[in-house]
Amino acid sequence: MAVLCRPAVWVPENTISMEETLALARRLHAGHEKLPLVLRMIRNTGVAKRHLVQPLAVTLTHPGFEARNRFYVREARARVPDVVREALSSAEVTAQDIDTIVFVSCTGFTMPPLTSWMINELGFRSNTRQIPIAQLGCAAGGAAINRAHDFCRAYPGSNVLIVACEFCSLCYQPDDLDVGSLLSDGLFGDAIAAAVMRGSGGEGMELVGNASHLVPGTEDWIAYEVKATGFHFRLDKRVPGTMNVIAPALDTLAEAHGWDATDLDFYIIHAGGPRILDDLCGYLKVPPKAFRHSRATLTEYGNIASAVVFEALRRQFAEGLPPGARGMLAGFGPGITAESCLGTWVHSDRVRSGRRTGNVDALPVQLPVPPEPDRHSETPSPHQPKNRGSA
Structure with missing residues (x-):
């Protein structure tokens, strides 16, 4: 059986509260005929706070799809490694123990997928299989877990790393004024998550x-x-x-x-x-x-x-x-x-570190620490990965 281990989750330091969201909607859409409906729907979400990958003032601008996607790639590369590092540590495996990486995101696009960069830069084996999922949106977290499970059943003893990188605020469109879009502007937040599915052992x-x-x-x-x-x-x-x-x-x-x-x-x-x-x-x-x-x-x-x-x-x-x-x-x-x-x-005492639970043994390795991003430093929240430093 395959075990889904403790996830690691990172959220950005920039936040927007429910009251700030409502005030912003009133200011930006004062003349919208359905503004009262939109405000009521946003209140009904119960979302007290959201985290944004950019400051609000920057989020509200639209520098173009190309610029936004460049930012997505740069920020993902800066932030994903620490989340991956914590997920591997929680599962007591190393990068060399991973047989497959499932990467999911619906808020940015790269080709080759970010999994290729991860394998090249973060110490994974060159024969690590890649499963990028880009078009299942909110269902992709469950889909990634299921595909990891399918892989572990097909290849007993294998380990799968799952990574979800979602910068929903990069999809903000200031000219979209339908009710569904305005509701979305008050509903979605940004986060990165990772978890390991172990083919044997684990908790x-x-x-x-x-x-x-x-x-x-x-x-x-x-x-x-x-x-x-x-x-x-x-x-x-x-x-x-x-x-x-x-x-x-x-x-x-x-x-x-x-x-x-x-x-x-x-x-x-x-x-x-x-x-x-x-x-x-x-x-x-x-x-x-x-x-x-x-x-x-x-x-x-x-x-x-x-x-x-x-x-x-x-x-x-x-x-x-x-x-x-x-x-x-x-x-x-x-x-x-x-x-x-x-x-x-x-609850398993079968957890071990240093050797693979799959078909091939490997020496443990440490993930290289990527260069510090030069944008800004952050103060970790209680739910951010440990040992993040300023990255």
Whole structure:
């Protein structure tokens, strides 16, 4: 069985509060005929604070898609290494122990993928497999976990590193004035997350099965329009109503393993918004506190896209679980796609450091420390990776 180990999560130092978001909407869209509706919808998200990869004044400008994407690449290269370093350390593996890297992001684009840069610069083996996922949006966190699980089942004993890098604020479009876009401007935040799935040993969520489900006829409900100015996010008001289709799919996955989706010990659910969490609670017949880690992530960070499930899982690690606790993890996004998995909590003394758990032994190596970025220094938050220095 494969074990999903403790995630590492980084958020930028720049923040914007709910009240600042509302004041900004009033100032920028004073003449918008649906401003009262937009303000009410933003309040209803319950997002108290979001983190932005650039200061707010810079975020509100639009220097062009090319400039934004250059910034995405530069900032990802500056920030990803520390998050990866902490995830590897938490799993007690090294870069040389990793057989595959799954990298997910829907907020910037590179070719070759960032995995190539990571292999070249961060000490991974040159035969490390690369699985970049760019078009599943918020569902990509769950998809990455499931694809890592598939790989570990196909190649027993292998280890997979998962990285999610989401700078949603780089998709801000000042000229998009539809209600869905304005709501998104008050919902999404920025974050980077990483976690290791170990093919043997480890402590965390030992996966027993996974599944994907596409809600028919909804492929344009969560979408990008790609224009000269970049990615323009489109969100249909019918999206929250899809939980009545997704909940039975989660039931089916649980039943296939002899479990009851309404009676599990923990739930790690993508926090796309409060309505999604509330509706899914109702359909699964679980109390609101069952999704407490997802709700806390939404409140403190906003919707951080594919990184949500990792932050919610990090909070579950911090709270702790007894061995044998059974749970579910699920991500939702464009398609509309649901990616879900089941697992039991394991406390393992099989964790080791210095040698691979896969098919080939290797000497331990340290990830090289990248040059310090010259933009600005940051003060780590309680949820930022340790030993970050000023990077």
